[in-house]
Every structure is written in C-alpha cells, then in structure tokens.
Amino acid sequence: MVNTIEHTESQVWQLLSTVNDPEVPVLSIVDLGIVRNVSVHNAESITVTITPTYSGCPAMDVISMQIRLVLLEYGFKEVKVEKVLSPAWTTDWMSESGKEKLKAYGIAPPLPKQTVCKPDEFQEEEAIQCPHCLSYHTRLISRFGSTACKALYQCQDCKEPFDYFKCH
Amino acid sequence: MIIMQEQTMPAEKENAQKAKIDALLHLADDSLIMGHRCSEWCGHGPILEQDIALTNIALDFVGQARNFYQHAAALLQQLPNDMALALADFDITPASITEDSLAYLRNANAYKNHLLVELPNGDWAQTILKIFFFSNYRQILFQQLLKNSDTQLAAIAEKSLKEIQYHVKWSGEWVMRLGDGTDESRERMLKAIDYLWPYVGEFFNCTEYEKTAFELDDTSIDLLKQTWLNTINHTFQLATLPEQTFGKWYQSGGKLGIHTEHLGYILAEMQFLPRTYPNAEW
Ligand SMILES: [Zn+2]
Numbered sequence: 001m002v003n004t005i006e007h008t009e010s011q012v013w014q015l016l017s018t019v020n021d022p023e024v025p026v027l028s029i030v031d032l033g034i035v036r037n038v039s040v041h042n043a044e045s046i047t048v049t050i051t052p053t054y055s056g057c058p059a060m061d062v063i064s065m066q067i068r069l070v071l072l073e074y075g076f077k078e079v080k081v082e083k084v085l086s087p088a089w090t091t092d093w094m095s096e097s098g099k100e101k102l103k104a105y106g107i108a109p110p111l112p113k114q115t116v117c118k119p120d121e122f123q124e125e126e127a128i129q130c131p132h133c134l135s136y137h138t139r140l141i142s143r144f145g146s147t148a149c150k151a152l153y154q155c156q157d158c159k160e161p162f163d164y165f166k167c168h
Numbered sequence: 169m170i171i172m173q174e175q176t177m178p179a180e181k182e183n184a185q186k187a188k189i190d191a192l193l194h195l196a197d198d199s200l201i202m203g204h205r206c207s208e209w210c211g212h213g214p215i216l217e218q219d220i221a222l223t224n225i226a227l228d229f230v231g232q233a234r235n236f237y238q239h240a241a242a243l244l245q246q247l248p249n250d251m252a253l254a255l256a257d258f259d260i261t262p263a264s265i266t267e268d269s270l271a272y273l274r275n276a277n278a279y280k281n282h283l284l285v286e287l288p289n290g291d292w293a294q295t296i297l298k299i300f301f302f303s304n305y306r307q308i309l310f311q312q313l314l315k316n317s318d319t320q321l322a323a324i325a326e327k328s329l330k331e332i333q334y335h336v337k338w339s340g341e342w343v344m345r346l347g348d349g350t351d352e353s354r355e356r357m358l359k360a361i362d363y364l365w366p367y368v369g370e371f372f373n374c375t376e377y378e379k380t381a382f383e384l385d386d387t388s389i390d391l392l393k394q395t396w397l398n399t400i401n402h403t404f405q406l407a408t409l410p411e412q413t414f415g416k417w418y419q420s421g422g423k424l425g426i427h428t429e430h431l432g433y434i435l436a437e438m439q440f441l442p443r444t445y446p447n448a449e450w
Contacts, residue, residue: 052231052327054227054228054231054331055228055231055232055234055235055324055327055328055331056227056228056229056230056231056232056234057231058227084323085235085320085323085324085326085327086319086322086323086326086327087326088323088326088327088329088330089327090330141217142217142218142220142221143221143334143337143338144217144220144221144224144225144334144338145220146220152217
C-alpha cells in the first residue's frame with residue numbers, strides 16, 4: 001500500500017510538471033517551485049499544496065483549477081488544493097532547468113544571490129545579463145514589468161529590451 | 169483561586185479574540201483601500217512604465233488584503249455565528265463570512281484603515297509620498313509581526329515584506345527624484361509633505377487591539393516610531409527635503425471607524441455591484 005501511494009505520488013509530480021504557469025508558459029509549476037507538497041490519501045483522494053509567487057498573483061486561481069483538472073482526469077475523485085504562505089516563495093525555489101528554460105525563452109533568469117531587495121543596499125543595482133547576446137551591459141527601464149514578477153531591462157549592446165524575472 | 173481564574177479566562181480569551189479580528193480587519197482594510205487608490209492611476213500614469221508600476225503595486229496590496237480577510241474569515245467561522253457577525257460589524261447579514269463579505273458588506277464606520285490611505289490621490293507627488301510613508305511604516309511593523317504568536321499572521325507578513333521592499337525602493341527613488349529635481353517637482357513635493365504629514369501620527373497612535381494582537385507595548389511602539397522617522401529623514405536628506413519631526417497634534421480616528429468623507433465615496437464605488445447584485449459571478 002505504501003509503495004502504491006509513493007508510486008502514485010511520483011506520477012502526480014510528473015503530471016504536475018505538465019501544468020504550465022499561464023503568465024510564463026515556458027515554465028511548469030514544478031519548474032517554478034510553487035508546488036510545495038503532494039499528499040495522496042488513498043486511491044480517490046489527494047491534497048496538493050501550492051504557494052503563490054506574489055500575494056496578488058492573479059494566476060493562482062487558474063493554476064488551482066488546472067491542477068484540479070489534470071488530477072480529476074487521472075482518476076482522483078476528491079482533489080484538494082491548499083495554499084500556504086510560509087516559507088515565502090523565493091526565486092531559489094525555481095529549478096535549474098526552469099532557469100535555463102526562461103533564458104531560452106528570452107527572459108533573464110533571477111540571479112542566485114540577490115542584493116536589490118535589501119533596504120540597506122538601497123542604491124545598488126544588479127548587473128543583469130542580456131538573455132539574447134549575454135552582455136552584462138544592460139540597464140533597468142522599470143522595476144515593474146508586464147507582470148508582477150518581472151522587471152523591464154534593455155541591453156546596451158544589442159539594444160533589445162527584455163524581461164528580468166526579478167528576485168524575491 | 170482556581171475557580172476565579174477559570175471564571176476570568178473566557179472573558180480574557182474573548183477580548184484577545186476580538187482584538188485579533190479587529191487587527192486583521194484593520195490590516196486588510198488598509199491594504200484594500202491603498203490598493204483601490206493605487207488602481208485609480210490605471211491608465212493615468214505619467215508614462216507607461218510608471219502606470220504599470222502603480223497597477224502592480226495596487227495588485228500587491230489587493231493580494232495582501234485578500235490574505236488578511238481570508239485569515240479573519242477563517243477565525244470568524246470558528247466562532248458562534250452571533251458572535252462572529254457582531255465582531256465583524258456587518259451592515260447586511262451575509263449568507264456566509266468570507267473575504268468578499270468582509271470587504272463588501274461592512275460600512276465606512278466598520279472600516280478600520282488609517283485616514284492617510286483613504287485620502288484622494290492628488291498629484292503624482294502626493295501619491296508617491298503616501299506610498300513612501302505607508303510602505304516604510306508597513307516594512308517596520310511587519311518585521312515585528314514576523315515574531316507574532318499567530319503563525320498565519322506571521323506568514324502573511326513574511327510574504328508581504330518581499331513585495332513591500334520593492335514599494336519602499338520605488339517610492340523612495342521618486343521622492344529623491346522629485347525633491348532634488350526641478351523647481352516645480354520640489355515645490356510639489358513640499359506641498360505634498362505639508363498635506364500628508366498631519367496624517368502620519370496615526371500610524372503610531374496604537375489602539376488597544378493593535379497592542380494586543382501585534383504584541384506591542386509602549387516601548388516597542390516608540391522604537392517603531394523612531395525607526396520610521398529616521399528612515400524617512402534619511403531619504404529626505406538625500407532628496408534635499410527638510411527634516412521632519414512629529415508634532416503634538418495629528419489627525420486620527422480611522423482605526424476606530426471615524427473617517428473622512430472620502431472613504432464613503434470609495435466604498436460606494438467598490439461595494440455598489442456586490443450589494444446591488446448579491447452573489448453575482450463573473
Ligand atoms: Zn543584448
């Protein structure tokens with residue numbers, strides 16, 4: 001029985017890695033690191049715990065619904081999607097393959113060690129690498145981009161504007 | 169002795185419970201009204217990037233409001249129904265106590281937000297300065313809440329702080345740009361300070377419910393107040409704006425439900441639809 005549940009749980013993780021973030025469709029919710037826990041209670045009942053990237057992330061409702069749909073299709077009858085806030089999501093939760101996918105998609109992945117968020121380093125800016133030509137010669141255009149989780153940059157070398165998946 | 173303790177416990181527990189609900193609604197109302205005011209800039213920002221910045225900030229506030237209302241609703245649902253309805257101070261009895269009924273079915277005198285947040289946006293300088301004052305206050309308060317014995321409150325604070333840091337930085341940069349900018353931008357920033365400063369004293373004039381639920385005493389409140397003032401003055405110095413001190417008199421009342429006329433207009437706009445069409449869905 002234990003084996004069966006473990007087996008099912010790994011299959012569920014597989015399934016969840018097919019659910020994409022509607023705002024950054026190149027990333028799955030597993031790449032993004034917002035699935036915190038999968039708990040199969042029995043053959044019919046399951047609880048998936050997720051955490052939002054931002055408090056006001058409008059994608060959370062869509063994501064919950066998509067999780068529900070794939071799991072109902074898989075055969076579960078009772079699907080519970082719970083939201084937790086702590087520990088708060090940070091970009092460290094994003095998988096390495098997720099960061100590679102972002103870059104290939106044209107969005108600069110978050111830097112591993114963040115400085116911009118610390119209030120005492122108020123004036124400091126990070127060097128963000130251009131996802132197109134890999135130059136570090138870039139400038140911040142706006143701290144807020146097309147969605148809450150991105151900032152807008154421009155490359156000074158290839159002149160292309162790009163999104164940066166900002167730190168958290 | 170033991171019997172006496174048992175008799176006093178429920179009353180104490182009830183007071184603590186009431187303080188927590190009031191405090192959560194206060195935090196939620198602050199967030200919702202800030203979010204609403206910021207969202208009024210949608211389509212009116214001076215340039216596209218700043219328009220987007222303000223709507224993103226609005227979204228953060230509304231998201232935080234939802235977290236606080238949801239937590240309050242969850243606690244209220246555990247109480248006997250009569251008591252829960254009285255604590256939330258509904259205007260219309262809701263079918264169920266949810267984040268939506270808490271936002272939409274309470275009147276202005278049940279709202280507990282600071283007066284500062286309900287003031288009209290005014291010009292760009294006033295809007296920026298309001299966000300600057302408020303975000304810095306929240307940053308300091310929420311750092312305190314990280315240690316709160318209510319773990320869900322601590323978790324919401326932890327999550328919100330990540331967003332607040334961006335608001336603090338963004339608004340601080342604008343305070344510097346305007347203060348140390350052109351004659352006109354400086355003039356407008358000085359006017360904004362004159363207009364808003366009488367409202368910041370309310371931040372640190374803590375109600376009993378804040379003291380209880382946020383686990384604050386007079387010493388820790390004083391420390392918050394000093395930290396906040398130092399932070400503001402540090403940025404003002406960089407912005408070549410005059411150093412501020414707390415006056416003896418300030419506007420207050422919002423946290424106890426006594427509001428300016430502006431809140432009624434906000435609620436009329438915000439609550440019209442759910443009150444006219446109960447249980448309407450998208
Ligand atoms: Zn480039």
